[in-house]
Amino acid sequence: MADKKKTGGETYLPMNTLLGTTIRANGQRGVLSVDCGLDVPDPTLRTLADQSVPRLRAAYLQTVQSYAASLTYGALPNADYIAQTLQRQTDTLLGRPGAKILLGAIIAN
Secondary structure (H helix, E strand, C coil): CCCCCCCCCCCEEECCCEEEEEECCCCCEEEEEEEEEEECCCHHHHHHHHHCHHHHHHHHHHHHHHHHHHCCCCCCCCHHHHHHHHHHHHHHHHCCCCCEEEEEEEEEC
């Protein structure tokens, strides 16, 4: 029996959901949730990305947590900013462009 990928095609590398804490107007905590993954068509870069998942995830998580902490109550998350920042980190950590960050759901509650 062949191994099956959970989502995406052969070039897709899923990431676990990234969570960051927000503070609501009443002082209670909320959560910013970001679903993402990588599309890496180059097999050599895909191998490197696969090996770098812990480092990528740590960088992504730090970004989402910092962004969530600065998010004002009632403000919508800026998907473009999140995508650009995560893409920049991806290119830096992998040493070259070629892996594209793909965002799924972004939920603030």
